Amino acid sequence: MELEVVGDDEQARLERLLRKHRKTLLALPNVHDADIGFELAGGELTGRLALRVYVDKKRSPRGLRVADRAPDELDGVPVDVIEFTPELQLARDDLHDPVIGGVRIQNVNKPTGGTLGMVVLHRDTLRPLGLSNHHVMQPTPVVAGDLISQPGDGVNILGPVVASDKALDCAVCALGSRASSFDIYGLDPVAGWTFARLGMKVVKSGISSGVTFGVVDGLNSERISVMPGTA
Template sequence: MNGDDALPLSESAATRLQQYPGVQAIGLGMKETGGQLTGELAVLVLVDRKRPLSELAVDEVIPAEVDGLPTDVVEFGAAYALAAADTKKYRIEDESKVRPLIGGIQVQARHWGVNIDTGTLGCFARTREAPQRIVMLSNAHVIGDSDSDVTDAVGQPSMCSICSTCCSDTVGEVLRFRMTEHVDGAIATVDASAGTPAAQIKEIGAVAGTRPLSAQDAFSGTIEIQKRGRTTGLTFGTVRGWIVGPQNILNHNGSVNRVSRDHLLLQVRQPSECFVLDGDSGSAVLDMDRKVVGLLFGGNEKGTIGLACPIQFVTDELQIDILEATAVVPVVERAFAIAPLAGIADGPAGELLETPAGRFAAELYDTHAEEVRRLVRTNPRVSAVWRRHGGPALIHGLARAAEQPDELPLPVELNGRPVAEEIRAICDVLARYASDALRSALVLHGPRLAACGGRTLAECATMLAPRPAEAVAP
């Protein structure tokens, strides 16, 4: 079902590798050395943990080459379906109520009178059968994975704890699901009381369609992605490879949720340190042009690797088409988006704002932030450049740096390109449409902003502060 005439790995070779102790699954992807993808195609051998050769018998050592391809042993751990409520690092836990509904927000279903674990509303779709309906898309293991779940209520952000119908948070009901080797997906109707759904995803923006990926696309190692989930928020990654399978996807009690084949292996990339955690299940995975490539359904315990169903499998098995925006849709962003200095006076960065350099940076922000925010949200050209050149990733990095303003540096790269180049591109497009005051500030401070990569917020504030006898253009 991978859609390719032939893979450069025989089924017999994959089966043999699967028999080695500790092997979780077999795939194809770029070989990684020293934390960097090398561009060399390899057979990915996912294991529960890497063990030194001294612990292995001769017949337990994974061969260095299979079918003419080098092997790359990837420490994965167990693969989990991500819908549980334990506490881990990097959690944002967005439990906000959002109307009208958009993608990337929390949902919860109620089955047999019991509220199940929360997950994420990925995006919206249109059913192919008549009469066509607009539906919510998430995982089957989030909103419904058995026939008894069909017509059960779905709530946003959660279901009422008293009943399934009296709560204003009820937004629809389960329409159908597919829990197969290739798809963990379900759709739910949208109640009129929930408003007209917007074809956008929180912090990402308007959905620009779909991008079906073949196995060859996936193991090229060049496709950068983003996702927005209710637990970890907006995070960034790379499509690392294509997992041939079979791979056991576990519940958190250790039982098998399902066996999966032909799915995408997703790896975290800067500025994110974590890509996915419990509760992010059901998130839509998009490329950096906001085209949906997959539906997130699982990952490893560390949160550094995610698993997703290729979107073409999801749409075919559920008989839906992903809803895309027909016009520019304002982005619904986190409170700090394009406003990293807001609300930090009482946090770790509060002392920074008391310094002369910090006060100057805050004044600069107060003067121009609203105009920048308006341009990014309403001007199609600015919005496109902002996203293409890593604006959301930059804001994510700023928010992280604000946690330890004297120690945590800003990213040195955005989307795999030097942060200086990306900031210059953003400043250039802003200056084209800016007021005279903002344009003057960009001309004066833009080069210093571009030099902020790899520096702490304290260092950046010092760089921005005016030199002696220099005209200040806040």
């Protein structure tokens, strides 16, 4: 839903209530923070203002002592209990296990790395593979049995390049014993595939460019120019 901007007086009133009750709220078991904001219901903001407390894991009120339960409201303002566990976001250059798209990979025989586009499945065997560009995965000239590492440290090996096409500037590598996911750094998980269409909106996640957006404005070119640098 579209949220309305809260007026100065109403926000100041909520801030006073939070200052008044913060110590009591933070003393409740499992509560690690409290703020004011819009109530959440089913993962969606309702537009209703509330005092909000954050817990690592929601528990049934029946399993808590009455004194340990968050009140339904304080001074007429609802109290919303939100399950939230802060997690440190890994960087694109870090080791990712499971392997996801949008993170750094490097051919052990190349001085520079690039971006792993995403995890895909082999059409026949459904084996997970890492998809990237030919110019990222393959040096020139191509070395037989090229190995790809993630991150680009030459130590944490994913596996060899198993197929590549210089004309299409694409390549895939084995992922070895590393777990994998269809997640892409900074984006939602991939849910399927489709053919490109003129005018289609597209998005990518690269180690240098970050998340960028574009539109398909041309198709069926027979030549691809590769510019130096990483995506």
